[in-house]
Amino acid sequence: MxxxxxxxxxxxxxxxxxxxxxxxxxxxxxxxxxxxxxxxxxxxxxxxxxxxxxxxxxxxxxxxxxxxxxxxxxxxxxxxxxxxxxxxxxxxxxxxxxxxxxxxxxxxxxxxxxxxxxxxxxxxxxxxxxxxxxxxxxxxxxxxxxxxxxxxxxxxxxxxxxxxxxxxxxxxxxxxxxxxxxxxxxxxxxxxxxxxxxPEPTAVALLYAQQISNQNVNTGSEKIALIFNMGAGYCDVAITATAGGVSQIKALAGSAIGGEDLLLSMMRHLLPDSETLLTSHGLDDIKSVGILRVATQEAIHTLSSQTSVQIDVDLGNGTKICKVVDREEFEEVNLAVFDKCASLISQCLHDAKVDTEDVSDVIVVGGCSYIPKIKSLVMSICKKEELYKGMKPLEAxxxxxxxxxxxxxxxxxxxxxxxxxxIQATPLALGIRADGNNFVPIIPRNTAMPAQKDLIFTTAHDNQTEALIIVYEGEGKKVEENHLLGYFKITGIPPSPKGVPEIRVILDIDASSVLRVLAGVLMPGSHQPINPVMGVRMPTVDDGHGWCAEALHRAYGSSLDLVTVQKKI
Amino acid sequence: MAVSVWAVSSISRFPVPKAFQVHENKKPIWRIRCKKEGAEEMATGKNYYELLGVSVDSNPKKIRQAYRKLQKKYHPDVAGQEGHEHTLKLNEAYKVLMRENLRKEYDASIGKVRVAGFRAGNTPSSSLGSSWNGPFRPQALFVDENACIGCRECVHHASSTFVFDDALGCARVKVQYGDDEQKIEVSVDSCPVNCIHWVEKEELPVLEFLIQPQPTEGYGIFGGGWERPANVFMAAKSYNKQQQRWHEEAENENNRRKSRATAEEETPAQAKAREDASRKINMEGFSRFWQWQNKPFWGKKGE
Missing domain, CATH: 3.30.420.40 (ATPase, nucleotide binding domain)
Structure with missing residues (x-):
């Protein structure tokens, strides 16, 4: 098209x-x-x-x-x-x-x-x-x-x-x-x-900032809130420090888990050995799976208000499911999802260097906020008796x-x-490949945006005249564990022993989260780059991320590698 | 080296053809890093404290408030893309000043040292006042420069401990216990006006800070010039008292916030009036100190 x-x-x-x-x-x-x-x-x-x-x-x-x-x-x-x-x-x-x-x-x-x-x-x-x-x-x-x-x-x-x-x-x-x-x-x-x-929780944080500044005249005092947002597809946590209408995101964490995962694992629980049925896509099978999906969804919704639910459904292919499911069973089936939620919250608290006593409000929003287990889980980690009221979970x-x-x-x-x-923060670290297959972060996670950081690298070989800048996003130590964002080549490095040329890489994120990577070559003693600086807006890769990195490795090996020189904080 | 980053505001005043309004073109990102080589932040001629408009002694709370206030003015959400550059600096300054270890490093790099003891109260500062030779001892030497007549006797007897300030015409302690005890004893005794005092180590930073001449505000052609408290010991005492009261108030405020539910009923207007009044009283008592902390500190060290 x-x-x-x-x-x-x-x-x-x-x-x-x-x-x-x-x-x-x-x-x-x-x-x-x-x-x-x-x-x-x-x-x-x-x-x-x-x-x-x-x-x-x-x-x-x-x-x-x-x-x-x-x-x-x-x-x-x-x-x-x-x-x-x-x-x-x-x-x-x-x-x-x-x-x-x-x-x-x-x-x-x-x-x-x-x-x-x-x-x-x-x-x-x-x-x-x-x-x-x-x-x-x-x-x-x-x-x-x-x-x-x-x-x-x-x-x-x-x-x-x-x-x-x-x-x-x-x-x-x-x-x-x-x-x-x-x-x-x-x-x-x-x-x-x-x-x-x-990011969804930061939007909630902004609404919170407005509500806080509306209700108390003295805006000088700072309030720290933990925002937990879980919808059908994703679960996000943010910690924000709010004062005077300014909401400063201290930490962000998120994962692709949500109501959809609860639904899927519940469907598998209700109909064991259903893998072939679920993925077959024959016309009748689609219909059966549809019936199962609707019934499961309704059951999960009912379990938010009742402690048990009767599931009585005919899938139309001869299979009938007749079962009473109670809350404990539902929670047990989805233990992995709830554990992941808990670890996101703990990680966020850790990243923000915030103790649970410092958290004034705990906000739980999103479709999954109706699930009792989610509420009790967030409250128990944050050691709070009750959650922040005053936001509609689906509209915040x-x-x-x-x-x-x-x-x-x-x-x-x-x-x-x-x-x-x-004041937004970067949810993931950004950096480049250097020192072999290592990911060297230049902008760490949870840096206030807009942000600009630089780091100096140098050549890995004698008389190396070109270098590859491969930009990644993520938290892994090795590049393979992170998302490839793009790559470009720096040329015209004056032939010199390895470790002499300075290759300065600057990462710049503006308020609309546009990432630019600038890279240029400096020789010792000079403050001006030798050649025009490369300025590349990331990401540049379109599709099939993993491939590009592998292809680059096959084509160039380590001949265009970089190593770190010094680490600036 | 002083790298001039083009004044952002001056550019935005002229209509720039849209085609040229590319981020990199407008602001020479590449050059900014040069500040790291030499004098910090020479690009704008401002250090982080000046950038945030806070005193070197500001506690994290004050820095945070100042940062937020400035963000509201310069953040690209509010000021548009022109605010990008300035916000970057604010973010950097904030990050450094909010982390104790980074802040210490930074302080050292710009040659400014917070008066220790004002906040934490344990390690006497080295470059502002006297430094210590050997381990800390409970007692320290202090010259009441108001009383000093500039006879140079002490400098003569213990030249490694005392130093003579030709500009002000008085002696002061350069190194605590710079000479052996006997020499020091002789020099203390030799003072004709008995202006060399043994003081508690903890009191020293405040005293040394307060004894520095501070510029006084001039009204028209009157006033101005420099002055220091007539009785530095009294001034130190009252300063400490105020400081303590402040801490208590901050604590009370905390407690009050915690027990707000149980507090007696008070209309928002009343609460505001009470808060305003108490703040005003605080501010008046402290305006002089704030002034000292904010300006002269720079004037003195920056010359």
Missing amino acids: AEPAYTVASDSETAGEEKSSSPFPETAIGIDIGTSHCSVAVWNGSQVELLRNIRNQKMMRSYVTFKDENPSAGVSDQLSSEHDMLSGASIFNMKRLIGRVDTDPVVQSSKSLPFLVQTLGIGVRPLIAALVNNVWRSTTPEEVLAIFLVELKAMAEIQLKRPIKNVVLTIPASFSRFQLTRIERACAMASLHVLRLM AVIGAALEGAVASGLSDPFGSLDLLT
């Missing part, structure tokens, strides 16, 4: 311009694209308002149905029943699939979804297809997301009676930069300009995004409701 004209995302340089030129700047809208539900909110001049679709829904199911030629998304589409979405014609869970390769465990677990996720396990993007008139019609997560965004955009434009261009999107904290570019790509396909991509993130949209669009409010700021 020919992709629509691409509006070049302009570095938000335009945001500043619009501010000065027009007294009524366009307010960016906030969009929370959830794995299962989506919502849109906008600052209406005095407060944040959630937009409703024609069926008066604030939360819209995130899916796109392909029928004949015209796809339709969950914004306007009428879903007669949950089973419709599970017929194979609809693509959902885009957020779990976008920007992932087919070796990714999250993609592997998505193979039990009713639509087709075909993986070859070689580190390229998976094939995703919807069943249209008995034909598997291929598509991409970006395309699906773009179709969805177009509908959201149309809906917002009708209600706000103005064209929409700028948006603030919430994203999971664990998204790699490559995934962020995929989201930006989908937005560009929908002719939307991404003003900011906000989108409201925060709308606030950020208003703030970053340059709006101000006479009552000070927009006197807000989030």
Whole structure:
């Protein structure tokens, strides 16, 4: 499919311009694209308002149905029943699939979804297809997301009676930069300009900052809050220090676990040995799995309010499930998921160097916040008797995004409701490959953004005239454990013994999280680079990340290697 | 070497063709690092403390407040892309000053040392006041420079301990126990006005800080010039008292916050009025000290 004209995302340089030129700047809208539900909110001049679709829904199911030629998304589409979405014609869970390769465990677990996720396990993007008139019609997560965004955009434009261009999107904290570019790509396909991509818990932090500064006059005192956000696809934790409307993110942690994992493990629990059924994608099988999925989902929802639930379902293929499941059983089945949640919280507290006594408020939001085990788990780790009240669990993130949209669009409010700021932190470390196969971080995790750091490297061989800068993102010590973001070559290093030339690598992240890597060669005693400096916006790799690094290694071996010289903090 | 980073504000005033508004072009990122080679932050002529507008003695809380205030002004969310460069510096300054070890290193690199004892109160500072020869001892020497008549007797008897300040015309302690005890004893006894005192080690930093001449505020053509407390011991005592009261207040404030639920009913207006009043009282009593801490410190060391 020919992709629509691409509006070049302009570095938000335009945001500043619009501010000065027009007294009524366009307010960016906030969009929370959830794995299962989506919502849109906008600052209406005095407060944040959630937009409703024609069926008066604030939360819209995130899916796109392909029928004949015209796809339709969950914004306007009428879903007669949950089973419709599970017929194979609809693509959902885009957020779990976008920007992932087919070796990714999250993609592997998505193979039990009713639509087709075909993986070859070689580190390229998976094939995703919807069943249209008995034909598997291929598509991409970006395309699906773009179709969805177009509908959201149309809906917002009708209600706000103005064209929409700028948006603030919430994203999971664990998204790699490559995934962020995929989201930006989908937005560009929908002719939307991404003003900011906000990790979900930081959007919640901004809302918290507003609520705190509204309720106490004395804004001098600092409040530390732990935000736990778990939806269908992702679980994120953030620790924020808030004072005077400024929310400073001290630490972020996230992982691709969520309600979807609870659902899948529960389905496997209810129907053991169902692996072939789940992944077969025969027409009848899809239907059976759909029935099982809906029943399991309902059971999990019921377990949030009751201690046990009776599951009585006929899968239509001769299998009947008749079982009473109680909460303990559910919690036991999903022990791994809950353990992971706990470890994220502990890691975040550790990274932020915050003791549980210092935490004033614990905020639990997202779809999974209704699960009693999640609530009790967060409370017990934070040693709190109760959770922060005053936020709607499903709306907090989108409201925060709308606030950020208003703030970053340059709006101000006479009552000070927009006197807000989030100081974001980098969720993952950024660095390059050096000292063999090691990952040398240049910007560590949880550095305040915008950030700029540099590090000096040197050549690994005598008379080495070229060097490869391979940029990675992640926490692993070895490069293979991290996401490859891109690579480029520095040339024209004057022939000299190894260790003499200084290769300075600067990483620069601006407030909209755009990463630039600059690299240049200095000879001892000089402050000016010998050749023009290379400035590369990352990520540059498109697809099949792992391959590129391997291919580079095959082509060049260690001949273009770098080693570290000194470490600046 | 002083590398001038182009003043960001001056650029933004002129309309730059959009095509040239590329991040790298506008701001010479590459050059910024040069500051690390030599004098820190020569690019802007400001050190981290000046950048954040805080005194060298500021505690983390004050630094954090100042940082947030400035972020609200310069953060790219508020100021647009022009704020990028400045925010980077703020982030760097904040990171360094908030970490005790980095801050110490930085202090040393810019030649400014916090008056130890003001905050933690254990290690006497070396470069601001006197340094120590050998291990710390409970007693230290202190010259009341107000009383000193500039006879140079002490310097004559114990030249490694005392030093004569020609600019101010008085003697002061350079190195504690720089000479042997006998020499020191002779020099203390030799003082015709008995202005050399044995003081507790803990008192020393405050005394040495307070005895430094501080510029006084001028009103029109009146006033101005330099002055120091008439009785430095009294001044030190009251300073310590204030400091202690402050700590107690901070603690009370903490306790109050914790037990807010049980506190008596008070309307927000009343609470605000009370807080404003108490803050004002505090501020008045301290305005002089703050002034000292903020400005003259620089004037003196920076010359």
